[in-house]
Amino acid sequence: MGDHQSAxxxxxxxxxxxxxxxxxxxxxIVALDDISxxxxxxxxxxxxxxxxxxxxxxLRCINYLEVPDSGTIIVDGITLSEAKDINRARMxxxxxxxxxNLFPHLSVLDNITLAQRVVRKxxxxxxxxxxxxxxxxxxxPEKARAYPGQLSGGQQxxxxxxxxxxxxxxxxxxxxxxxxxxxxxxxxxxxxxxQLAQDGMxxxxxSHEMGFARNAAHRILFMDDARIIEDSxxxxxxxSPKEPRTREFLSKILH
Amino acid sequence: MKQKVxxxxxxxxxxxxPLRLNSRVVVWRDRRLLAIxxxxxxxxxxxxxxxxxxxxxxxxxxxxGGTQRSARFPLLIAGxxxxxxxxxxxxxxxxxxxxxxxxxxxxxxxYGWLAAILAERGALxxxxxxxxxxxxxxIAACLGAAFVGRLLRDGWSWPESWIPWLIRLAVLGVGGIxxxxxxxxxxxxxxxxxxxxxxxxxxxxxGALAGALALLIGSWGLRRETQRAVSNWWVLVFAVxxxxxxxxxxxxxxxxxxxxFIADGILVTLRIVTTSFGFILLVxxxxxxxxxxxxxxxxxxxxxxxxxxxxxxxxxxxLFIWFALPQVFDVIGAALQGISPALQGxxxxxxxxxxxxxxAAVLGLTICYGAYGSEIFRAGISSIHxxxxxxxxxxxxxxFQAMRYIILPQAIRVILPPIGNEFVALLKDSSxxxxxxxxxxxxxxxxxxxxxxxxxxxxIMVALCYLVLTLFSSRAVEFxxxxxxxxx
Ligand SMILES: Nc1ncnc2c1ncn2[C@@H]1O[C@H](COP(=O)(O)OP(=O)(O)OP(=O)(O)O)[C@@H](O)[C@H]1O
Ligand SMILES: [Mg+2]
Numbered sequence: 001m002g003d004h005q006s007a008x009x010x011x012x013x014x015x016x017x018x019x020x021x022x023x024x025x026x027x028x029i030v031a032l033d034d035i036s037x038x039x040x041x042x043x044x045x046x047x048x049x050x051x052x053x054x055x056x057x058x059l060r061c062i063n064y065l066e067v068p069d070s071g072t073i074i075v076d077g078i079t080l081s082e083a084k085d086i087n088r089a090r091m092x093x094x095x096x097x098x099x100x101n102l103f104p105h106l107s108v109l110d111n112i113t114l115a116q117r118v119v120r121k122x123x124x125x126x127x128x129x130x131x132x133x134x135x136x137x138x139x140x141p142e143k144a145r146a147y148p149g150q151l152s153g154g155q156q157x158x159x160x161x162x163x164x165x166x167x168x169x170x171x172x173x174x175x176x177x178x179x180x181x182x183x184x185x186x187x188x189x190x191x192x193x194x195q196l197a198q199d200g201m202x203x204x205x206x207s208h209e210m211g212f213a214r215n216a217a218h219r220i221l222f223m224d225d226a227r228i229i230e231d232s233x234x235x236x237x238x239x240s241p242k243e244p245r246t247r248e249f250l251s252k253i254l255h
Numbered sequence: 256m257k258q259k260v261x262x263x264x265x266x267x268x269x270x271x272x273p274l275r276l277n278s279r280v281v282v283w284r285d286r287r288l289l290a291i292x293x294x295x296x297x298x299x300x301x302x303x304x305x306x307x308x309x310x311x312x313x314x315x316x317x318x319x320g321g322t323q324r325s326a327r328f329p330l331l332i333a334g335x336x337x338x339x340x341x342x343x344x345x346x347x348x349x350x351x352x353x354x355x356x357x358x359x360x361x362x363x364x365x366y367g368w369l370a371a372i373l374a375e376r377g378a379l380x381x382x383x384x385x386x387x388x389x390x391x392x393x394i395a396a397c398l399g400a401a402f403v404g405r406l407l408r409d410g411w412s413w414p415e416s417w418i419p420w421l422i423r424l425a426v427l428g429v430g431g432i433x434x435x436x437x438x439x440x441x442x443x444x445x446x447x448x449x450x451x452x453x454x455x456x457x458x459x460x461x462g463a464l465a466g467a468l469a470l471l472i473g474s475w476g477l478r479r480e481t482q483r484a485v486s487n488w489w490v491l492v493f494a495v496x497x498x499x500x501x502x503x504x505x506x507x508x509x510x511x512x513x514x515x516f517i518a519d520g521i522l523v524t525l526r527i528v529t530t531s532f533g534f535i536l537l538v539x540x541x542x543x544x545x546x547x548x549x550x551x552x553x554x555x556x557x558x559x560x561x562x563x564x565x566x567x568x569x570x571x572x573x574l575f576i577w578f579a580l581p582q583v584f585d586v587i588g589a590a591l592q593g594i595s596p597a598l599q600g601x602x603x604x605x606x607x608x609x610x611x612x613x614x615a616a617v618l619g620l621t622i623c624y625g626a627y628g629s630e631i632f633r634a635g636i637s638s639i640h641x642x643x644x645x646x647x648x649x650x651x652x653x654x655f656q657a658m659r660y661i662i663l664p665q666a667i668r669v670i671l672p673p674i675g676n677e678f679v680a681l682l683k684d685s686s687x688x689x690x691x692x693x694x695x696x697x698x699x700x701x702x703x704x705x706x707x708x709x710x711x712x713x714x715i716m717v718a719l720c721y722l723v724l725t726l727f728s729s730r731a732v733e734f735x736x737x738x739x740x741x742x743x
Contacts (some may be wrong), residue, residue, distance in 0.1 A: 032729075065645050091651040101646035105665050114660055115650035167650055 003157050014171060014202050015039035015062060020071035023059055024061045031057040033226040044203045046213045048051040049223035050249060055206040059173045063093045076170055094164030098176040100156045102148035112163045154185025158192055174205040208253055222246045280407055287476035292403050294469030295396035301462025302365030307439050309453035310353050317350035330375060331382055332441045353446060355453045364459055365389060384667050385438040391431025395424040399470050418481040418588040425471035444503030492726040499719045509709050513716045521700030521720055527695060529683050531620040532678055533585060538625030543632025564626035570687050573619040577691045584608045616688035624681055635670035636662055669737055675732030679725050696720055
């Protein structure tokens with residue numbers, strides 16, 4: 001596979017994936033098959049593809065929630081292999097899940113401050129200041145004392161984004177952040193993500209929100225059958241997809 | 256058919272007037288409120304009439320072997336002098352005689368008795384329970400009157416929250432006046448028989464009792480006017496505890512004696528149960544974590560422990576620890592000494608190692624209940640969606656930080672009810688440690704029975720003691736559960 005690092009970037013890519021392979025059920029299910037991928041700093045990369053193609057698995061391998069069978073992953077110069085490195089790298093990677101995964105027994109404020117205090121060792125005051133800033137940024141500062149169960153889906157997902165941002169990560173991973181949301185709530189989450197992209201965050205987003213891909217993505221990957229089939233810009237992919245499988249998939253999701 | 260409908264309607268309407276329709280409550284038309292008012296008045300009035308006119312002034316005890324003791328009671332008989340002075344099982348009370356004398360005229364009424372006790376220095380402390388019992392119907396009467404008074408003043412809204420308390424205090428009022436009378440003969444039926452007709456209560460007592468009953472009937476009729484739970488299971492705990500207490504009072508022989516004999520056993524049982532429960536929680540947590548561990552080795556060890564221990568009866572485990580483990584230690588010690596002279600000291604340490612009965616009991620209960628607890632913890636922890644762990648890990652927390660701050664606080668709500676049941680089961684199963692020479696409640700009961708052959712009385716007392724403990728802890732567990740539900 002070719003190196004996607006362009007001549008303009010002298011820095012090494014912030015995420016380097018080499019020959020990544022991941023199987024389940026003792027090799028009977030191949031989720032990722034020899035994936036190599038570089039993502040430079042500041043890039044917004046959207047991944048699309050049919051269900052079961054390995055998108056989530058790839059995202060989860062990047063912060064080692066899934067342990068790959070083989071291959072190397074280097075994040076921000078840290079090669080992920082040892083437990084210590086993994087925890088260090090995870091501080092640099094924020095992740096947002098489809099099901100939000102907020103901590104239901106903690107208030108919104110505690111959700112955002114807990115990891116800051118126990119992982120980053122910040123004082124409560126400092127952590128809360130950061131949390132309130134982020135809550136203002138995602139537009140729900142008034143919900144600081146509420147519990148996740150009292151929030152709408154869109155509000156929960158925005159809290160989840162704030163929680164990830166509070167660790168001041170260099171990379172944000174989004175796994176279908178809007179697909180568990182009602183249509184009227186999707187926009188409020190996408191707005192936050194758009195803002196984040198404009199601020200220059202490195203983002204890897206699994207999403208079928210084509211509007212977001214058009215507006216924010218620098219790059220779009222099409223995955224099928226555990227491989228990256230097509231790797232191009234949004235304009236290229238939407239206007240003239242090279243692969244027939246891509247064309248077929250796009251015609252399905254764009255109607 | 257038609258007839259029936261009409262009937263139902265009238266019943267319905269009758270039950271509901273005049274309260275639910277948000278119309279003004281007409282006190283004079285509500286029989287329940289009238290009963291409360293009349294009861295309160297009757298109680299207050301009856302306390303001014305002669306209540307207890309004779310009393311026991313002295314007692315003369317003769318014990319087997321001819322020892323004699325006597326006691327004088329300046330105000331009221333108290334303290335079970337005749338019973339406590341008898342040294343256990345060696346001497347028994349063979350004869351008891353009492354002197355009965357009339358009470359001074361102005362002191363015979365309820366108020367008179369209260370005043371007499373309050374006037375005497377130090378008497379209040381000695382006769383506190385009599386005073387409390389006597390005050391109960393008065394307090395109930397005051398509350399009932401205040402309740403009706405509030406309704407008269409502000410007839411539109413029911414002081415709903417008062418009703419449960421009104422009922423509770425009315426119950427206490429009836430019980431209080433009865434118990435107050437029993438203080439006259441120190442609860443002992445012998446003294447009542449000896450005192451004969453003289454100790455029988457007079458008109459003031461019957462008036463107060465009738466008044467208290469009227470209060471109770473009236474307030475009980477109001478129980479449907481409130482959403483709050485009126486009776487709860489705490490009453491049962493209270494009732495059983497009261498039964499134990501009354502037994503020791505009414506029949507000091509043998510129940511007071513049994514009580515003094517087994518009381519230290521209760522403490523031992525409680526100490527064993529609480530100590531083991533602490534260790535059980537620890538073992539259960541570790542076992543539960545082991546049962547969900549990714550490492551095959553840790554998982555294997557935890558599973559083996561759980562499966563093996565759950566397959567062996569607790570009694571057999573206890574017998575093994577107590578009788579067979581010392582032999583195992585001896586063999587280990589001898590083997591160590593055989594391997595090399597350098598291990599001489601260690602070998603000797605093993606040979607000398609003997610568990611105290613208490614340690615053996617705690618060890619046995621911990622090992623056995625830890626296995627059951629491990630399964631409870633495993634189920635509790637794995638009931639938490641794995642997204643929680645992933646979210647915590649993705650924020651950079653370690654496995655143990657995630658457990659400590661995210662998983663366990665959520666799992667505890669799932670774990671609490673079954674682990675509370677385990678505590679109650681442990682309390683009961685702790686009676687098995689009596690085979691290990693631990694002087695717990697059960698063993699003390701057996702010892703007492705071996706001395707006196709009073710099997711019925713001994714075991715009824717032991718059973719009641721266990722019942723108080725288990726009922727109390729069930730309630731306590733329920734209380735903690737209800738608290739943990741609201742706290743977030
Ligand atoms: N924990 C797991 N155990 C077993 N198989 C798994 C596991 N996670 C994923 N897989 C399998 O790996 C393959 C890729 O799954 P993955 O979740 O990455 O797909 P996806 O592209 O995210 O699909 P979707 O769009 O439905 O989320 C699928 O065949 C799936 O069944
Ligand atoms: Mg997925």
